[in-house]
Amino acid sequence: MELLKDFSDQTRIWIYQSDRLLQPTEIEEINSILNEFSKEWATHGNQMASKCFVIEPCFIIMAVDQSIISASGCSIDSSVRVLKNIEAKFDLNLFDRLTLSYEDTNGQVQLIKMADFQNGLKSGVFNENTIVFNNLIDNIVDFRQNWKTSVSKSWHQNLLPR
Numbered sequence: 560m561e562l563l564k565d566f567s568d569q570t571r572i573w574i575y576q577s578d579r580l581l582q583p584t585e586i587e588e589i590n591s592i593l594n595e596f597s598k599e600w601a602t603h604g605n606q607m608a609s610k611c612f613v614i615e616p617c618f619i620i621m622a623v624d625q626s627i628i629s630a631s632g633c634s635i636d637s638s639v640r641v642l643k644n645i646e647a648k649f650d651l652n653l654f655d656r657l658t659l660s661y662e663d664t665n666g667q668v669q670l671i672k673m674a675d676f677q678n679g680l681k682s683g684v685f686n687e688n689t690i691v692f693n694n695l696i697d698n699i700v701d702f703r704q705n706w707k708t709s710v711s712k713s714w715h716q717n718l719l720p721r
Contacts, residue, residue, distance in 0.1 A: 571630060
């Protein structure tokens with residue numbers, strides 16, 4: 560990921576997915592808010608090496624290079640506050656864990672309720688090779704290698720019919 564190319568392998572990642580696809584003007588405004596937040600994001604008064612941004616049409620990525628200084632509970636709380644403000648301003652839900660994301664046959668990100676995705680797996684609309692986004696990863700190595708992956712290589716495999 561080009562935006563995090565200077566970050567070490569000790570970088571912690573948080574991924575928040577919107578419950579809807581964002582419009583380009585919203586992405587621009589949210590990126591501006593996140594950029595300002597990132598410039599001031601600190602732990603115990605110490606500035607963290609961080610970057611926060613929107614990628615694809617619905618993911619907010621927050622990264623802290625913990626080889627320099629680690630995030631604390633207070634700093635994580637401050638990130639949640641900025642996300643809650645973004646939710647309110649743009650009428651979003653960034654904490655809905657029942658909405659999944661996948662890549663359609665045209666390479667576009669789509670959002671779907673977990674139950675509907677599971678039904679699609681049963682009916683053959685989706686399969687173990689469907690590309691999904693694993694938003695549970697929490698470090699930069701996994702982000703680079705396993706965030707965008709197939710159902711068979713993600714926790715999504717638990718939704719496959721047995």
